[in-house]
Amino acid sequence: MSDSTVERGSAAAAVERDPAPEGSAGRGSALARIPNSAALVVFLILEIAFFSANSPYFLNWDNATNILTAISITGVLAAGATLLLVSGQFDLSVGSGVGFVGLLLIKLQPELGTAQAVLVAVVGGIAIGLLNGFLVNVLGINALITTLGTLAIFRGLTLAVGKGQNIAVDGFGWALARPFLDVPAPALVFLAVAAVFALFMGFTVYGREMYAIGANSNAARLVGIRVKRNLFLAFVISGLCMALAGLLNTSLIGSSSGTTGTGLELAAVTAVILGGTSLQGGTGGVFGTIIGLLIVGVLSNGLTLMNVDSSWQQVATGSLLILAVAFDRFRAKLLSARR
Numbered sequence: 001m002s003d004s005t006v007e008r009g010s011a012a013a014a015v016e017r018d019p020a021p022e023g024s025a026g027r028g029s030a031l032a033r034i035p036n037s038a039a040l041v042v043f044l045i046l047e048i049a050f051f052s053a054n055s056p057y058f059l060n061w062d063n064a065t066n067i068l069t070a071i072s073i074t075g076v077l078a079a080g081a082t083l084l085l086v087s088g089q090f091d092l093s094v095g096s097g098v099g100f101v102g103l104l105l106i107k108l109q110p111e112l113g114t115a116q117a118v119l120v121a122v123v124g125g126i127a128i129g130l131l132n133g134f135l136v137n138v139l140g141i142n143a144l145i146t147t148l149g150t151l152a153i154f155r156g157l158t159l160a161v162g163k164g165q166n167i168a169v170d171g172f173g174w175a176l177a178r179p180f181l182d183v184p185a186p187a188l189v190f191l192a193v194a195a196v197f198a199l200f201m202g203f204t205v206y207g208r209e210m211y212a213i214g215a216n217s218n219a220a221r222l223v224g225i226r227v228k229r230n231l232f233l234a235f236v237i238s239g240l241c242m243a244l245a246g247l248l249n250t251s252l253i254g255s256s257s258g259t260t261g262t263g264l265e266l267a268a269v270t271a272v273i274l275g276g277t278s279l280q281g282g283t284g285g286v287f288g289t290i291i292g293l294l295i296v297g298v299l300s301n302g303l304t305l306m307n308v309d310s311s312w313q314q315v316a317t318g319s320l321l322i323l324a325v326a327f328d329r330f331r332a333k334l335l336s337a338r339r
Contacts, residue, residue, distance in 0.1 A: 040275065040291045047295060051302030058305055061182075068187035071297035073098070073245045073252070075190040075290070077268040079197040080241035082289045084143075084234050085272055086201070087214040088281030091132060091238045092147040094245070095264035096155035101125045101246025102256030103158050106169045114171055122243040128154060129239020133232035151265065159258035166257040175251035186248050193244070198286040206230065214281025270321040271296055279325065296320060 052059040077094045084091055104124045108117040128150060135146045177185045201207035212220040213227050221227050245264070250256050275292030277284025296317060303313050 040288065040295065044291060044295050044298065047298045047302065051298065051305065055302065055305040058302060063301065063305075065183050065187060067294070067297045067301050068190065069184045069252075070301065071271075071293045072184075072186035072190035073249050074264060074267045074271060074296075075293050076193050076241050076245040076248065077264055078271045078289050078293060079193050079286060080234075080238035081268045081272045082275075082277055082284060082286055083197065083201060083210060084238055085214075085269075085277045085279070086281055086284050087210045087231060087234060088217070089136070089143045089231060089234065090147055090269075091129075091235060092144065092265045092269070093128060093132060093150040093154060094238065094242050094268060095261040095266075096151045096153075096158065097125055097128045097239070097242035098246040098249055098261030098264055099158045099256060099258065100128070100154040101243050102169075102250035102260055103162050103167070105172070105247065105250055106167050106256050107161065109169065109172070118247065121247060122240070125241075125243025125246060126236060126239045128242060129236040132239070133235035136235065137228040137232045155258070155262075158260070162256070162258050164258045166255050168255045169250055172251050173254065175248055186252055189244070189248060193241070194286055194290055201286060206233075210234065211282055214278075214283075216282075266321070267296065267317070270317065273325055274320060274323075274327075 048059070057063060077098070081091060081094070101121045101124055105117050105121040108120055112120065132143075132147055132150055135141045135150075136143045175185050179185060180188060201210065209220065209225045209230055212223075212225060213230060217227055246261070249260065253260075271292035272284070272289050273279065273292070274295060275284065275288030275290070277288060299316055299320070300313055303316065304310075
């Protein structure tokens with residue numbers, strides 16, 4: 001047997017090995033994963049208890065649907081961000097993409113009609129994903145640099161084409177409907193997207209391959225996983241999420257401007273990292289992202305009900321991001337030490 005055959009066999013074993021084997025290493029891995037979900041759920045429960053005690057309007061059905069609606073746009077973006085981050089990649093262009101998609105819809109609707117304008121807007125979001133995927137996987141530019149660049153490009157295009165104005169849209173208010181159990185349409189769309197991504201990442205070959213790429217891209221390549229193709233597709237999926245979030249946002253607000261979507265990339269990344277998806281790739285999932293979204297959403301909603309100034313809410317959100325990254329580093333060190 002040749003050395004290369006042995007190397008490929010070893011790599012295959014490394015990728016396919018159960019992430020929590022029996023023995024001391026398995027116990028260490030399990031221990032390191034306990035805070036990843038349990039601590040987040042406990043923190044969310046404590047948040048709910050605190051705001052319930054401090055506001056009589058917090059713990060009711062209407063406010064719960066308000067929270068789900070408020071996190072729906074970020075949640076759609078965070079689903080795509082979770083897929084990318086488990087593979088060790090980023091897409092920071094999603095915020096400007098939301099604004100660009102909304103502007104495409106509004107500008108083209110009078111000439112093409114609503115249906116055709118929606119189609120073009122979706123194609124525009126996918127095109128951003130294609131551009132990011134090409135720059136990262138074909139030209140080999142770092143994903144962080146690439147998506148920071150495309151963030152600036154599409155933010156500038158949105159400002160230039162829209163001339164910095166807030167432009168209203170007519171006949172596109174479907175997101176205001178409450179078709180089921182008095183739950184707003186954006187919340188239902190978010191829950192549907194989360195369910196699709198959970199199944200996609202947990203029960204498909206592609207999903208398992210993305211985890212393998214994030215854990216060790218070289219080993220994944222050695223066992224025959226087409227790393228660049230998979231990552232390219234992940235950026236396209238992120239672009240599709242961008243398009244859907246843009247349509248949701250435009251319908252919900254009823255307008256779009258050059259600043260639409262500003263900060264959404266930060267909110268999405270905060271939720272994903274807070275939910276336990278590692279910056280190093282290879283671990284995480286949609287369930288954790290949902291918990292992270294709820295923690296941020298409950299915090300923002302509760303502070304609003306307590307009449308806390310919005311500037312302090314931004315401070316709280318930024319602090320959560322720093323704590324999430326610090327927790328991710330601590331968990332990674334704990335996992336490494338237990339192996």
